[in-house]
Amino acid sequence: MSKGAGLEFIEKLNRYGGVDAEWIVLRDNEETDPRYGVLPYKRVIEEHIRNGVINLDKPPGPTSHEVVAWIKKMLGLSRAGHGGTLERSLPK
Amino acid sequence: MVVQLHQPVSENKLREVFSKFVGEIYQRPPLRSSVKRTIRIRRIHYIDLIEYNGKYALVRVGCQAGTYMRKLAHDIGLILGVGAHMRELRRTRTGPFKEDETLVKMQDLSEAIYMWREEGDERYLRRIILPVEVAVSHLPKIVIRDTAVDAIAHGASLAVPGITRLTNNIVKGSLVAILTLKGELVALGEALYSADQITSMNKGIVVKIKRVYIEPGIYPAAWRKCKQ
Known part of the structure; x- marks a missing residue:
């Protein structure tokens, strides 16, 4: 599987969390195997x-x-x- | 937070005392608290006065996690010399969370659960429940290779060869989020080096794991094969 969708999701996280840092890429040729894990927004509802x-x-x-x-x-x-x-809760 | 003063003081006096509390303060957890009652240091980033009418002061406080606001209001009253206590408290932000479109009410959740259980429509629930990754979205990040995931899930530290990319805002001691290439949260850890130092290394442990999030067995155990 192309890592594009995952990295795009991580970019979204950075935007939501107000992280405006740059990436340092150490290994750009690394892909991720679609047989393991799942994109966080694609989890089945129970998993979600x-x-x-x-x-x-x-x-x-x-x-x-x-x-x-x-x-x-x-x-x-x-x-x-x-x-x-x-x-603490106020005494009633 | 709304602070109620037991006797009126001038706005200038109030502002002056607020400024004394900005910085590091000592707090002992209250009698009824869930932590050990030893004096601890907490940082107050700012105390902004929004509104004041001589009795109630509406303030916005930026502070370190684990600061007792009720205690802060009480202590402000002591230094003012008139006494004060906290009347109301509302958390307006924590970590990445703000009072934005993600903030939902109990009713919203209850209705979304109904729509899912009774109508088979899970869209509402997906809008209300956010992926756990959002909760660490404000942290510096390290994205790792598939082959490094399961070792961390089993408790290993993160070494340089497992990294594919990292944000350049990591400093020594930073709390960092470790993510898969799909964006899944693997673990939280403490960076042992800065981003620049990590970049110049070609081996060695660089993150001490604090909390493992992902379960073992989701990614293949590449580290097992290596050992055999």
């Missing part, structure tokens, strides 16, 4: 969910921990986590 992240606008009230537990249940996942603010 398992390898996914959500930029979630958490409602005030429930803790990040609780929201993660709900989402795990909604999607039937065994593992999920969050990278959120450090803020």
Whole structure:
């Protein structure tokens, strides 16, 4: 498989992440075997969910921990986590 | 963040105290916290005052991960001499994530799951759930050969011959994302050399792996054959 689609996807990542660095190419003749792995946006939906992240606008009230537990249940996942603010819930 | 002051102070005084908190500060995690309660240093990049009415101050804070904002508001109150506490907090960016078109609500997710499960339409879910690679999109990157992937999946460090290309913003100690030629996240690691140094090397370990993401067995185990 030509590496074009993968490198194009990586370029998109750089644009989204605000990385404007240049590439240093060490081996340009290297291709990638289509029999192994998959383009990240071509994963089947179950795989896409398992390898996914959500930029979630958490409602005030429930803790990040609780929201993660709900989402795990909604999607039937065994593992999920969050990278959120450090803020304990207020005593009720 | 909205900081509520317990007594009014002048805007000038407020700005002056904010500037004292920019830089490195000490914080001890609060009583109810999930980390070890030893004093740690966190960097505050900026504290910008957006709005102030004598009681509430709306501020935008840029800070290092792991900074307790409630503690920061409290400490600002101490230095002001009037006392203060955090009233509201909203995270506006973290890593590559911003309040942009990718930001979704619980309802959006719930409806997208419904459309997928009940209507068999997965397009909405694909718009809401982003590939994990997006979460590391802000990092310097190293793209590796197919033959190097499985060794890393089994815990090996990354050596120069496994690299096909790298971004030139890597410095010694950078957290870097290691990707396949298809763009899949393989691992996160710490660069042991700068991009220029790596470029001039023809062998040797250049990245110490911190977290392996890809599972073993997805790419062929070229390293096994080499050993035999």
